[in-house]
Amino acid sequence: MKAQPKASHFIAGEWIEDTSGAVLDSIHPATGEVIARLHEATPDIMSRALSAAQQAQPAWAALAPVERGRILHRAAMILRARNHDLSVLETLDTGKPLQETLVADAASGADAFEYYAGFAPTVTGQTIALGGDMAYTLREALGVCVGIGAWNYPIQIACWKAAPALAFGNAVVFKPSDVTPLSALALAEILHEAGLPAGLFNVVQGRGAVGAGLITDPRVAKVSLTGSVPTGRKVYAAAAEGMRAVTMELGGKSPLIIFDDADLENAVSAAIMANFYSAGQVCSNGTRVFVHQDIKAAFLDRLAARTNRIRLGDPLDEATQMGPLVSDAQMHKVLGHIAGGIDAGARLVCGGARHGTSGCFVQPTVFADVRDDMALAREEIFGPVMSVLDFTDEADVVARANATEYGLAAGVFTRDLARAHRVAGAVQAGIVWVNAYNLTPVEMPFGGVKASGVGRENGHAALEHYTRVKSVYLGLGDVDAPY
Numbered sequence: 001m002k003a004q005p006k007a008s009h010f011i012a013g014e015w016i017e018d019t020s021g022a023v024l025d026s027i028h029p030a031t032g033e034v035i036a037r038l039h040e041a042t043p044d045i046m047s048r049a050l051s052a053a054q055q056a057q058p059a060w061a062a063l064a065p066v067e068r069g070r071i072l073h074r075a076a077m078i079l080r081a082r083n084h085d086l087s088v089l090e091t092l093d094t095g096k097p098l099q100e101t102l103v104a105d106a107a108s109g110a111d112a113f114e115y116y117a118g119f120a121p122t123v124t125g126q127t128i129a130l131g132g133d134m135a136y137t138l139r140e141a142l143g144v145c146v147g148i149g150a151w152n153y154p155i156q157i158a159c160w161k162a163a164p165a166l167a168f169g170n171a172v173v174f175k176p177s178d179v180t181p182l183s184a185l186a187l188a189e190i191l192h193e194a195g196l197p198a199g200l201f202n203v204v205q206g207r208g209a210v211g212a213g214l215i216t217d218p219r220v221a222k223v224s225l226t227g228s229v230p231t232g233r234k235v236y237a238a239a240a241e242g243m244r245a246v247t248m249e250l251g252g253k254s255p256l257i258i259f260d261d262a263d264l265e266n267a268v269s270a271a272i273m274a275n276f277y278s279a280g281q282v283c284s285n286g287t288r289v290f291v292h293q294d295i296k297a298a299f300l301d302r303l304a305a306r307t308n309r310i311r312l313g314d315p316l317d318e319a320t321q322m323g324p325l326v327s328d329a330q331m332h333k334v335l336g337h338i339a340g341g342i343d344a345g346a347r348l349v350c351g352g353a354r355h356g357t358s359g360c361f362v363q364p365t366v367f368a369d370v371r372d373d374m375a376l377a378r379e380e381i382f383g384p385v386m387s388v389l390d391f392t393d394e395a396d397v398v399a400r401a402n403a404t405e406y407g408l409a410a411g412v413f414t415r416d417l418a419r420a421h422r423v424a425g426a427v428q429a430g431i432v433w434v435n436a437y438n439l440t441p442v443e444m445p446f447g448g449v450k451a452s453g454v455g456r457e458n459g460h461a462a463l464e465h466y467t468r469v470k471s472v473y474l475g476l477g478d479v480d481a482p483y
């Protein structure tokens with residue numbers, strides 16, 4: 001099945017092709033079929049996108065926020081109306097099952113546009129009484145924002161960046177992951193159709209070097225990356241050189257702590273969703289599942305029974321519950337982690353191998369008796385591999401949960417309200433789910449602490465990251481001068 005877009009790039013409201021850029025193929029990971037052939041942006045293409053954004057941004061920022069919101073609201077409506085086609089495109093590009101993409105990807109993007117369309121006109125500054133004189137503050141757009149995406153939630157990532165950036169008066173140049181280049185182009189077309197003036201949302205394709213080229217350009221005011229910690233370190237450092245603002249949405253190795261008083265079936269559901277949704281390719285996954293020793297046997301029994309029933313197969317079949325990993329490289333990386341876990345002495349409860357002989361499928365895999373010092377418990381795997389660790393003491397498990405460089409998310413399952421709040425307060429994480437996991441409503445800020453990131457996407461918090469405050473001092477009396 002082909003999914004060839006009209007051209008590789010979308011700049012200043014137009015499809016742009018430049019075949020002198022290196023070839024970039026999009027591969028459907030369930031079959032290995034090349035579904036689209038694109039070209040990386042050359043320096044000239046990158047420059048055209050940045051210039052288009054720079055030229056379009058001041059007039060956009062000068063519009064009444066309600067007018068910006070109206071356009072973004074139309075985009076949300078179009079995203080919803082096209083949800084099925086966008087979901088098929090995302091499934092082809094990522095391999096995630098249609099069952100998921102129909103509800104979690106473009107739909108989440110539409111939520112973001114709807115939310116920020118309504119938020120934009122409510123943004124106000126402060127007035128500050130100074131005992132005679134006074135001051136007020138203005139929220140100003142930053143200018144040109146570069147967004148760089150990962151491959152696990154391509155359209156959601158593009159929307160979570162573009163919606164607040166545009167709502168608050170910025171222009172965007174977005175570079176999707178080279179592994180999943182397609183849906184950002186579909187978003188660009190939708191925004192154009194919704195009436196977004198040319199140049200405000202541009203898409204350029206490319207690998208890491210294209211991203212690196214964009215973030216050091218003097219026309220850029222802000223960089224928002226979704227990606228791994230090693231890439232985050234490079235991008236943050238490069239942005240710092242030019243004093244650019246950043247948002248870093250990076251990786252994690254999040255703990256999910258299940259106490260002995262938890263509702264067992266709900267806890268198993270959460271552990272499954274926290275490890276096998278999107279074949280485990282979710283940044284906030286709770287991949288270190290700490291289970292109280294008293295319920296460990298019962299938990300593992302139910303977990304194995306339910307995991308063994310997960311239906312793997314053609315991601316375009318709506319009955320399929322788990323598709324392939326995004327690429328051959330990712331599949332081999334995950335299989336390497338599984339082999340390493342077995343070598344290190346972790347107990348394989350289920351899964352543990354490739355599924356089938358074609359496509360990038362890996363069986364949903366559960367390891368028990370995992371120790372904190374094993375690579376399984378320390379490294380982000382980004383595949384369907386769950387590590388179950390035991391504990392008995394609350395303070396001890398919190399200390400172990402925090403003993404990582406990451407700090408994206410955490411989960412706690414307990415019926416004890418006081419303990420739930422105590423643990424939520426003590427874990428070092430940007431997001432804590434209590435008796436739930438991996439729910440990401442647009443109203444709730446999303447982002448990490450420690451090496452997992454800087455800044456927040458979604459919610460009111462994004463305002464801080466796509467605007468700056470200007471203070472205006474009003475002298476209302478005579479000017480004092482000592483000389």
Ligand SMILES: NC(=O)c1ccc[n+]([C@@H]2O[C@H](COP(=O)([O-])OP(=O)(O)OC[C@H]3O[C@@H](n4cnc5c(N)ncnc54)[C@H](O)[C@@H]3O)[C@@H](O)[C@H]2O)c1
Pocket residue numbers: 148149150151152153175176177178206207208209210211212213215226227228229230231232234235248249250251252282283284380382408447448452453
């Ligand atoms: N916290 C979040 O919200 C979130 C969400 C999704 C994924 N992630 C993380 O993303 C990772 C998986 O995605 P990935 O493999 O695409 O990540 P990656 O870090 O390899 O790549 C991310 C993006 O950065 C670009 N890039 C690479 N080197 C660059 C450089 N030097 N300068 C500028 N751009 C560069 C890539 O081309 C890609 O578009 C995981 O670690 C996952 O946890 C985080």
Ligand SMILES: O=CCc1c[nH]cn1
Pocket residue numbers: 152153156281282283284438440
């Ligand atoms: O992959 C990270 C962002 C996310 C979490 N859940 C849905 N999207």
